[in-house]
Amino acid sequence: MTPVAASTGWTIGLILGIVAVIVVAAIVAAIVVLALGILHRAQTAVAGVEKLRAQTDALDGIERINDSGVRILRSARSLRKVAVGK
Secondary structure, eight states, rough: OHHHHHHHHHHHHHHHHHHHHHHHHHHHHHHHHHHHHHHHHHHHHHHHHHHHHHHHOOTHEEEEEEEEHHHHHHHHHHHHHHHHHH
16 A cells, blocks of 8 residues: 555545534534524423413412302202102
C-alpha cells in the first residue's frame, strides 16, 4: 500500500467521523428544542390546573349539598309512588 492510499483512508475516515458528529449534534439540538417546548406547555398546563383547583376549592360543603339533593330526590320519588299508587 502506498503512503497516498493510506493517507486517503484516514482522510475519508476523519471526514466521515466529523459528519457523524455534526449529525448527532443536530439531532441532540432538535431533541433539546422539542424538550423545551414540552416544558413550556407543561408549565402552562400546571398553571391551568392550579387555577382550576383554586376555583373549585371554593365549593366547601359540596358533599353535604349533594347528600341533601339525593335525600330530596328519594323523598320526591316516594311521594310520587304514594300519589300514583305504584
